[in-house]
Amino acid sequence: MIDFDLKKIPAAHGVYLMKGDDGTVLYVGKANHLRNRLRNYFSAAGDGRAHIRFLMARVRDIETIVTDTEKEALILENTLIKQHRPRYNINLRDDKTYVSLRFDLRETFPALQVVRKVRRDGALYFGPFASSSAVRDTLKEIYRIFPLRHYPIATCRRRGRPCLFFQIGQCSAPCHGRIGVEGYRELVDGVIALLSGHESEVLGMLRQKMLAASGELRFEEAARLRDQIGSIEQTIERQKVVTRASGDQDVLGLHREGGEVEVVILFVRQGKLVDRRSFAIDWKLDEDELLSSFLQQFYGREVLIPDQLLLPLLPEDAATLADWLGDRKGRKVEVVAPRRGAKRELVELANRNALESFRERGSRREAIDGVLEELVQRLQLSRLPKRMECFDISNVQGQQSVGSMAVLLDGEPARAEYRQFKIRTVTGADDYASLYEVLQRRLSRGRDDGVLPDFILIDGGKGQLGVVGRVLDELGLVGRIDCAGIAKSRVLSNVRGRALERSEERFFLPGRKNPVLLRQGSPALFMLERLRDEAHRFALTQHRKLRGKAALSSTLEEIAGVGPTRRKMLLKHFGSLKRIREATLDDLLQVSGLPEGVARKVFSALSQAGGGTDSR
Numbered sequence: 001m002i003d004f005d006l007k008k009i010p011a012a013h014g015v016y017l018m019k020g021d022d023g024t025v026l027y028v029g030k031a032n033h034l035r036n037r038l039r040n041y042f043s044a045a046g047d048g049r050a051h052i053r054f055l056m057a058r059v060r061d062i063e064t065i066v067t068d069t070e071k072e073a074l075i076l077e078n079t080l081i082k083q084h085r086p087r088y089n090i091n092l093r094d095d096k097t098y099v100s101l102r103f104d105l106r107e108t109f110p111a112l113q114v115v116r117k118v119r120r121d122g123a124l125y126f127g128p129f130a131s132s133s134a135v136r137d138t139l140k141e142i143y144r145i146f147p148l149r150h151y152p153i154a155t156c157r158r159r160g161r162p163c164l165f166f167q168i169g170q171c172s173a174p175c176h177g178r179i180g181v182e183g184y185r186e187l188v189d190g191v192i193a194l195l196s197g198h199e200s201e202v203l204g205m206l207r208q209k210m211l212a213a214s215g216e217l218r219f220e221e222a223a224r225l226r227d228q229i230g231s232i233e234q235t236i237e238r239q240k241v242v243t244r245a246s247g248d249q250d251v252l253g254l255h256r257e258g259g260e261v262e263v264v265i266l267f268v269r270q271g272k273l274v275d276r277r278s279f280a281i282d283w284k285l286d287e288d289e290l291l292s293s294f295l296q297q298f299y300g301r302e303v304l305i306p307d308q309l310l311l312p313l314l315p316e317d318a319a320t321l322a323d324w325l326g327d328r329k330g331r332k333v334e335v336v337a338p339r340r341g342a343k344r345e346l347v348e349l350a351n352r353n354a355l356e357s358f359r360e361r362g363s364r365r366e367a368i369d370g371v372l373e374e375l376v377q378r379l380q381l382s383r384l385p386k387r388m389e390c391f392d393i394s395n396v397q398g399q400q401s402v403g404s405m406a407v408l409l410d411g412e413p414a415r416a417e418y419r420q421f422k423i424r425t426v427t428g429a430d431d432y433a434s435l436y437e438v439l440q441r442r443l444s445r446g447r448d449d450g451v452l453p454d455f456i457l458i459d460g461g462k463g464q465l466g467v468v469g470r471v472l473d474e475l476g477l478v479g480r481i482d483c484a485g486i487a488k489s490r491v492l493s494n495v496r497g498r499a500l501e502r503s504e505e506r507f508f509l510p511g512r513k514n515p516v517l518l519r520q521g522s523p524a525l526f527m528l529e530r531l532r533d534e535a536h537r538f539a540l541t542q543h544r545k546l547r548g549k550a551a552l553s554s555t556l557e558e559i560a561g562v563g564p565t566r567r568k569m570l571l572k573h574f575g576s577l578k579r580i581r582e583a584t585l586d587d588l589l590q591v592s593g594l595p596e597g598v599a600r601k602v603f604s605a606l607s608q609a610g611g612g613t614d615s616r
Helices: 034-041 050-056 069-085 132-145 154-157 181-195 200-217 217-237 287-299 317-330 341-378 432-447 463-476 523-557 562-575 578-584 585-589 596-608
Strands: 014-019 025-031 061-066 100-103 112-115 126-130 248-257 260-269 270-281 308-311 332-338 387-394 399-409 418-423 455-459 483-487 492-493 500-502 505-509
Touching: 014 034, 014 492, 025 069, 034 061, 034 418, 069 317, 100 154, 100 181, 112 132, 126 505, 126 596, 132 181, 132 217, 181 200, 200 217, 217 308, 248 287, 248 341, 260 287, 260 523, 270 287, 270 341, 308 341, 317 332, 341 523, 387 432, 387 523, 399 432, 399 523, 418 432, 432 463, 432 483, 455 463, 455 523, 463 483, 483 523, 562 578, 585 596
Parallel strands: 248 308, 308 332, 387 455, 455 483
Antiparallel strands: 014 025, 014 061, 100 112, 100 126, 248 260, 260 270, 387 399, 399 418, 483 505, 492 500
16 A cells, blocks of 8 residues: 555545556545545545455555535546546446437427437437337327428428328428428427327317317318327327326436445436336445446436436435536436435335346346356357457448457447547558558557457458467467457358358367357357447448548539638538538538538539438
């Protein structure tokens, strides 16, 4: 343990950073009284948390930063954790990106947008939805009941007639004047009421319209309204009401067993339970600090912040957390730990969900451990492949070459660990040289950072496997990292050349002539195929982005009057090539210093090249 003079530590609010031998930040914490907080680490009894004992054995320096208030310390701690990603702070490993629906009422004809970031931009946001499929189901119901527009107005007006959605009754075609501003605003009000949980208001409005249409002998319209009412009633039946409270609530539940903690969040919107998310946390923190750290990490991102946060216990800094959350939301947020009544029942429900999630995760972990043990035996590995990485190269005729790295941690995809590599040193379609560059960059950095895979899977056969062996040898990692190559199944014909058969996936191992075959349909084969497919998908995604940027840049270069200066001007104004591609004519006309004639040329060229609506 380091020799540390506590008298030099200020007795004030602030943040402390514990650093290792090489200056790497190992832990970031905040305190109302820095000296008292750090005294706990150096007392005879110690901090008391198991992982802190391991931390203190590695600490060689402690840096403190004083702040004026406790809230400033909280914000600074959150910023530093994001910047340094310290090993001994909580790591949520949250791979799920939440999606929300955005509604900007400042537009003449507002449309629903699916977004992954919630910003304070004056628009309305609804959600969260844990998956894009859940959003699609919601939008499908909304468009059947309230036919809002689907595409940008400018794009639709370039068409000679309304789109297919208008033909099937799921768009009111404001782009072609089929509905006025007032009529469209009625649809908007209905959507807001529906998404806000006020279904009874919507049903009352639709029933009045249905009776009026029926009384005026407009039976087709009355039948359509009847179907809309039925759709809403079916949607209400599928939703579970858990409380009569209004507003949005996030409810946290905890289950602790040994050194493992399961945290569950229930998302309650207008009294209805809409989704659930669970997290496994390995650190042996006390529950007070664990909750505080968890809330900072989870709500430190651009996610929907509820009106009320219900917790199983109140952290010491609950008032500061509520103040910070209120600043992020733009209005007051309550952070409470209810002791009785309906809110306490919600917390107990979240606690039971945390217990069930812990049990499910335990069963799944046992199954995954069995699969990893099978891989050790079948692929002759030297260790359990807790961290597996797969690399893939993608290019088209040697252009825009990219490499990708997909990662499995304990058998589960860790998308936050995925990486993309733009090939720098290779010209043309040389997959071996590209793979060599990617592996050199990844493993050199991993060797310095101390984060290396247990097992590398390469999409390819003996040639690609030879490249891996060469890199491992050059970096002195032979024996530290196992590797194998996965070759795609081959299509074989019989002796007559008629019947076709597909061979199994083949796995090539270093120093072994014949490939290894895993049992068809086995969990071990499925896990490795999934890892290979993830790397391939990830490489193609990045390659398409690069190809789209290159195409747009080429299009801009070909437009008369758009030279390097004006290309930089456009990029500075819109912020990205994607936004230039999506720009309307009105947007382009607002660019300072861009003549109207040039703006019209840019818009025309991008429209002909498929721009304007292409969001890739």
